Amino acid sequence: MGAEECRPLGFLIGLPFAVVALFLSLIGAVVWILGTVLSCLCPCCICCAGLANLAVSLIKLPIKVIRWFTHQIPC
Incomplete structure (x- = not known):
């Protein structure tokens, strides 16, 4: 199992947190x-x-959250 195969798992795990961060970013934009x-x-x-x-x-x-979760997955 290479690094390319396990990185999407970090993306999927971090997706709900990124959605919450997206709402915070919309508030930040306002x-x-x-x-x-x-x-x-x-x-x-x-x-x-x-x-x-x-x-x-x-x-x-949101970008920081996705990157953090992606890098937490050991490969």
Whole structure:
């Protein structure tokens, strides 16, 4: 059994968690849009920039979850 045959198993195991992460990334996208609009309207609000950075991390979450689960499968 080679490395090519067992990696899809990690993908399938991680899929439900990636779906949850996908919903979190959608929330992150909304927060990112709101944070960007608020930081453009009021540049003195530095917290909006931090909020936008947090939202970008949420948007990248599904990819990170799938990669983590894929790499956990020993081959």
